[in-house]
Amino acid sequence: MFLILALVSVCSTELPEGHLKPLGEHSKPLGPAVEEDFKSISSKYFYDTYVATRTPVILRGLAKTFPAYNLWTDDYIKEHYADLEVRLEAKTEKETYLPVGDTGVGRSSFKFFLDQYNTSNMYCVSEVPEPMYNELELPALMNCGSMKDSLEEMNMWINSGGAKSIIHKDAHNQLNCLLHGTKEWIFIDNKYNDGIYQAEEIDGDQGGFSLVNPDKVNYITFPKFADVPWTYTTVHAGDCLFLPPRYYHRVKSHQRNFAVSYLFGTSSEFDMEQCEVPTSQANLSDVHVTWRYPGHGVMSMGNSNPVEMRESFIDIFDNIAEESEGVSLEELADMFTEWVNEIPAYSDPIRHQILEVKAFGPGPYVTRSQLEAVPMSYWVEFATLFSFDPSNSPDNEYWHYSKERVLKTLSDATYWGKIDRDGFIKAYNEMGGSIKKGAELFTKLSTDGQHVSWSEIQEKNHVLDVFGAVHDRGDSEMHERNDEVKEADRQETEMQEKLEEIQAKAEL
Numbered sequence: 001m002f003l004i005l006a007l008v009s010v011c012s013t014e015l016p017e018g019h020l021k022p023l024g025e026h027s028k029p030l031g032p033a034v035e036e037d038f039k040s041i042s043s044k045y046f047y048d049t050y051v052a053t054r055t056p057v058i059l060r061g062l063a064k065t066f067p068a069y070n071l072w073t074d075d076y077i078k079e080h081y082a083d084l085e086v087r088l089e090a091k092t093e094k095e096t097y098l099p100v101g102d103t104g105v106g107r108s109s110f111k112f113f114l115d116q117y118n119t120s121n122m123y124c125v126s127e128v129p130e131p132m133y134n135e136l137e138l139p140a141l142m143n144c145g146s147m148k149d150s151l152e153e154m155n156m157w158i159n160s161g162g163a164k165s166i167i168h169k170d171a172h173n174q175l176n177c178l179l180h181g182t183k184e185w186i187f188i189d190n191k192y193n194d195g196i197y198q199a200e201e202i203d204g205d206q207g208g209f210s211l212v213n214p215d216k217v218n219y220i221t222f223p224k225f226a227d228v229p230w231t232y233t234t235v236h237a238g239d240c241l242f243l244p245p246r247y248y249h250r251v252k253s254h255q256r257n258f259a260v261s262y263l264f265g266t267s268s269e270f271d272m273e274q275c276e277v278p279t280s281q282a283n284l285s286d287v288h289v290t291w292r293y294p295g296h297g298v299m300s301m302g303n304s305n306p307v308e309m310r311e312s313f314i315d316i317f318d319n320i321a322e323e324s325e326g327v328s329l330e331e332l333a334d335m336f337t338e339w340v341n342e343i344p345a346y347s348d349p350i351r352h353q354i355l356e357v358k359a360f361g362p363g364p365y366v367t368r369s370q371l372e373a374v375p376m377s378y379w380v381e382f383a384t385l386f387s388f389d390p391s392n393s394p395d396n397e398y399w400h401y402s403k404e405r406v407l408k409t410l411s412d413a414t415y416w417g418k419i420d421r422d423g424f425i426k427a428y429n430e431m432g433g434s435i436k437k438g439a440e441l442f443t444k445l446s447t448d449g450q451h452v453s454w455s456e457i458q459e460k461n462h463v464l465d466v467f468g469a470v471h472d473r474g475d476s477e478m479h480e481r482n483d484e485v486k487e488a489d490r491q492e493t494e495m496q497e498k499l500e501e502i503q504a505k506a507e508l
Helices: 002-011 043-051 067-071 074-081 110-116 130-135 145-149 190-195 223-227 306-321 329-339 344-356 368-373 376-386 396-400 403-413 421-431 435-445 454-459 461-466 476-507
Strands: 034-036 057-059 085-089 107-109 123-127 151-159 174-188 231-236 240-243 248-264
Touching: 043 145, 043 240, 067 130, 074 110, 085 110, 107 110, 190 223, 306 329, 306 368, 306 376, 329 344, 344 376, 403 421, 403 454, 403 461, 421 435, 435 461, 454 461
Parallel strands: 034 057
Antiparallel strands: 057 240, 085 107, 085 123, 123 151, 151 248, 174 231, 174 240, 174 248
């Protein structure tokens, strides 16, 4: 009865044309995005016309000057960078499935990834390992003024085609350069944020994504989206795209796809007064990059900018200090943890950093001059604490699986008695764990190095305490609210499809 009434309600409502169509077919665009001949424009023109005004622009052929443009085939990378580790995701963004690489869940050596990605639901979305910097360039457009010193991190995307993102925005300015393949982009200016239906995100207004499903735009759940203007472009191999911070976009990839992205600053304000004359490009190895990933260990994708962290700290200090000469460490710690909304995963280590490290000098009080004199290395460490993300860790597996699930898997595997190393790793791998972590666990649990029994696992079950690690960033309620909206979208989409089915049968 409820379904019939709901269908009648939909029938009586005139839906805009494009309801349940894919993004790009849902309404008419404003037109294509702007293109420029990069060879004829200076750094200042690029800044004044696009960066300062937050306007996307396509720079055709800019990446063809990079050595990587011709060098970075799969065979070349396997020959020169096979052991470097990269981060993995499923081809569809925000998909719950997380690919398993040879070095961890969501983590792989380059060789393993390149041997698998053409036939698997995985793509590489990772920081560029620093050993690869010497085959990339900082384009001349960015190599001047304060912009040349603002590069925060270098990211890369590699997939076999068919990857697609949700509608989202990023915190940084970025120059996204395509070395191989084709990408279709759709852009939506952040000034139309009210019609985007942004999901709640930890990063607040810095990054974020839309709850609108780009494969089926639902005008019942998201009626204001029908009036949101959009532009588009197709980026080909050798092209670079400038995308302003917090500018919504959706990307679809075709053919073998390899892109690198230069993330530079979350602000659109740079000092470019001396940059009227076109400059030359620089080898990326010679350029300052705030967060460099050596190719193994913890990545820093999405880490906060330590310079901006320092400025935020000083602003907080000024708000507390007012006319007084100093502020107690306790008060400073209280105010800063309140600024991060008392999220335990951030506030507890930050409080420790303030109270225990004592980088501000002797005594229980901190002055502004002491704060300004703290070395940048401290702010780098501070930003690292503030930005921790389990997916950047080579031990992400430990957050991904619970101790109980691992114990149940090993209990089943040893039901008939001892198992050897290969049998242990196979059981762990079939659960979804990586071969590397499985081998490490076997070594820790086995007494003779050849076999392992259930009694040994029970006796040494403390070894499994690393699993089920919790990193509560305060996002449980956020996910619950977002899931409620997504479920409403799913139900209304299902209702509309049933309505169309009824109408089709009625016409027969």
